[in-house]
Amino acid sequence: MENRWAETHTDPLDACAYGSRLLGREPDLVLHGGGNTSVKAVVTDLTGRRVDVLHVKGSGWDLADIERAGFAPLRLERLRELLTVPSLPDDRMMNELRCALLDAGAPDPSVETLLHAVLPHPAVLHTHADAVITLTNLREPLVEEVFGDRVVVVPYVMPGFALAKECAELFPRHAGERTIGVVLMNHGLVTFGEDTEEAYARHVELVSAAEAHLARHRPTRAPAAPLPRVDPRDLAALRRRISEAAGHPVIVTRHTDPAIAAFVARPDLADLAGRGPATPDHVIRTKRVPLVGRDVEGYAAEYRRYFERHARPGLTMLDPAPRVVLDPELGMLTIGRRARDADIARDIYAHTIDILERAEELGGYRALPPRDLFEMEYWELEQAKLRLAGPPAEFTGEVALVTGAASGIGRACADALRARGASVIGLDLTPTGSRTDYLGLRVDVTDTAAVRAAVERGVERFGGVDVLVASAGVFPGNTPIAELDPDTWRRTMAVNADSTAVLFRTAHPFLELAPRGGRVVVIASKNVPAPGPGAAAYSASKAAVTQLTRVAALEWAADGIRVNAVHPDAVFDTGLWTEEVLAQRAAHYGLDVEAYKRRNLLGAEITSAAVGRVVAEMCSDTFACTTGAQVPVDGGNERVV
Incomplete structure (x- = not known):
């Protein structure tokens, strides 16, 4: 030191x-x-x-x-x-x-x-x-x-x-x-x-x-072969079983660095890892022992027996799901109610691995008896801390995938979902950086392979996908049909409609495994029910993606996935509305820009944040019985009403 x-x-x-x-x-x-x-x-x-x-x-x-x-x-x-x-x-x-x-x-x-x-x-x-x-x-x-x-x-x-x-x-x-x-x-x-x-x-x-x-007694760690690629659907399926054992959705993060690969390859893995944590304080974050292998149900049953052996009257059992999983193919998975909790379990167990291996080399690792560890896990002062934390936010433990997440409506949706507890995988052409509960990936949504790879990375980081918000889109500007460029038409359809079809196909296996059921919200447009002149490519692409949404609602209801669309209008704080476009549209209606912004029945100015709040609410239990819906967020439009 x-x-x-x-x-x-x-x-x-x-x-x-x-x-x-x-x-x-x-x-x-x-x-x-x-x-x-x-x-x-x-x-x-x-x-x-x-x-x-x-x-x-x-x-x-x-x-x-x-x-x-x-x-x-x-x-x-x-x-x-x-x-x-x-x-x-x-x-x-x-x-x-x-x-x-x-x-x-x-x-x-x-x-x-x-x-x-x-x-x-x-x-x-x-x-x-x-x-x-x-x-x-x-x-x-x-x-x-x-x-x-x-x-x-x-x-x-x-x-x-x-x-x-x-x-x-x-x-x-x-x-x-x-x-x-x-x-x-x-x-x-x-x-x-x-x-x-x-x-x-x-x-x-x-x-x-x-x-x-x-x-002087450093353990001789034999180099281990890199851990294999794992089908991300297997991770999502395991996360669902862990969530079921916990009684609520959880974040599951995979770790595969060389030290972990070497540890999970040990022939004595189950024995060594099963002896207990390095210090009793860790039991709060990692439980007494990790799950070695993938028998979640067996682990939960053994935890219940552990509780029954040591519980004193009046204690309520904590959830019996593991916080750490060790597996020769998966490496190490860490689990938590939030991404931060999973990361804390990762940090603690990475240090635990080093302590276990060093101690075993020095003559044999020994932890405290289960009784002492139980007393720490169910220590009244620790229980009081949990109670003071209050109930978790609504989407805690859930994962949302948002496209177009760097700005405008997409960013607002990501922010609204995170504010209500979700971890978010954000895809965009513009780099957005990452934080504990946010994985920002630079992705062209028209690149099928890139989208598939991004979803896989997101699943390795958070464990699955529960919510999909398709927000990426382009507005090519006002062009009469007689002057429409074929390349512009194809590009608009590719971004606004084709990419969503690919995204649906890619995300479906994970939405199907969502612990509380999958939810999809597509950002369509007021132009679907009420198109305007000069926006043929944009209106047609949004109509196409709306029809795709309706079909998905029909096909996916049996999988427990609900699929809805929102139709925003006049959301002027997005990248689609340049000053030039805004001035053109205002002039078309004979209005100044400020009046044009409030050209709706309620006289309201529609913001990205307002759309984001609606999208988040549609992913909540408020809309648990709704699928195939199209909800306007436009302040009221005479042509739509």
């Missing part, structure tokens, strides 16, 4: 925030909100009295980007008084911690707050360092061999009051002059110092010692 400290801070809390960020940006130490840090200081309260305060990381803050506001200030004297009681249930402890705050607006203190209070040193840093956890998760742990008297070793105890009490008893008895840290078995590393810089340097020292020992 490299010492990256490069700043000077005179304020102890600023130094703690800086050191916390250094730790939080090291994925081998901290992943996705893990770890906690603190600094003790003296402040003057409102009465002018000097008060000893513990500033500890607040719940919900990530060490990677924590600022001063992310630390909860608590009265240190009160925290140490709490440690004199024989027991303190979790809910009472958290209430007492809130009562000890100096600032009612501060975040909830870390559940490890009392551990930080126990240690007498001003600065305390706690991480889940991979290298240290590897040394603890062995049949014969190597902590004392590697660290000697530089650390006090604390057996595994559930985080919170019990762990703080254990440390309060063991630390004074075993700490010596050379002691610079505490190793929490199966949990992580704590270091301390007179200031955060010293505590950080000690963290570097101990983690580096663990890494050096592991480097």
Whole structure:
């Protein structure tokens, strides 16, 4: 581990925030909100009295980007008084911690707050360092061999009051002059110092010692053959079974890098992966064990038995679906309610693979017993966090494919679906970039092979396609039929109609496997029921795609797929409406541009966002009994009405 400290801070809390960020940006130490840090200081309260305060990381803050506001200030004297009681249930402890705050607006203190209070040193840093956890998760742990008297070793105890009490008893008895840290078995590393810089340097020292020992025993990983291409329909079918086990749609992401390929090729894969997570905290994201193979139903049945063996009265079982799948052909699949959750499971299990392999090389990997892991998975404080998150958005766990997604109506549809929880695969000629819940692909929708490849990439990223929005389109400008260029006609038909037929054919196998039933919305046009002069190619192409939509509604209803169309009109914030075209159309009707924009019964200006909201609603349960419909979004048009 490299010492990256490069700043000077005179304020102890600023130094703690800086050191916390250094730790939080090291994925081998901290992943996705893990770890906690603190600094003790003296402040003057409102009465002018000097008060000893513990500033500890607040719940919900990530060490990677924590600022001063992310630390909860608590009265240190009160925290140490709490440690004199024989027991303190979790809910009472958290209430007492809130009562000890100096600032009612501060975040909830870390559940490890009392551990930080126990240690007498001003600065305390706690991480889940991979290298240290590897040394603890062995049949014969190597902590004392590697660290000697530089650390006090604390057996595994559930985080919170019990762990703080254990440390309060063991630390004074075993700490010596050379002691610079505490190793929490199966949990992580704590270091301390007179200031955060010293505590950080000690963290570097101990983690580096663990890494050096592991480097001398690096596992010999035989090169594995690249994983084969998998029929994306098989991934979508597996996702549907996982969703059924979970009781709701999920995102499933495939990972096939060389390290994963080598791991899933191990002859002892089921045994090694089935021993449990590297640290109990991970069970919240990955469950106790991954599914090895593809027997989702068998995994769910075994999870139910696991729950029944360990459940105490009053507990409600979490969903029994896996969060990680390991398969010799598929590689690793990670599962989550959202793409972010699947990505967190990926990050955690990628580190777990390294820990498993290193520990096995050092004499045999050993995780905590199932009972301890169950207690963490069903820990009341974790359950409370889930309840505070509230119900998920409507399309959470679902995947939408949107064409023409870079601008105008297509972009508005993508934004509306994402706002309601969906992950989106966006296709467009213009690059749009990607984010956690959005995969932007540069694709010409008239290129059949490119569309097929893009759908396959989308399925590997998110697991399937539940919603299809065909929005890509071109408007060739006003041209009388007598002057119509054949190439313009063919190009307009190719983009607006032909490409949608190809898209339908490509997407159908995935829509058919959608956990809540497939949904298709085609962006047609007011020109279908009421064409205008000079737009023959555009009007004909939109009429063709509308007829295609109607036929699809007839053919796909038996597959549980509903297919509808919307007919927007006068949506002037799209690429179809250049200033020149807008001026021409306004002049044709003898209006100025602003009046032309509101030339509808309601006098409304139609926006892309308005169309996007309608499209998203048509994909919701509000329209669960509707297919084959054509819905105008035009403010009311006399010729249509």
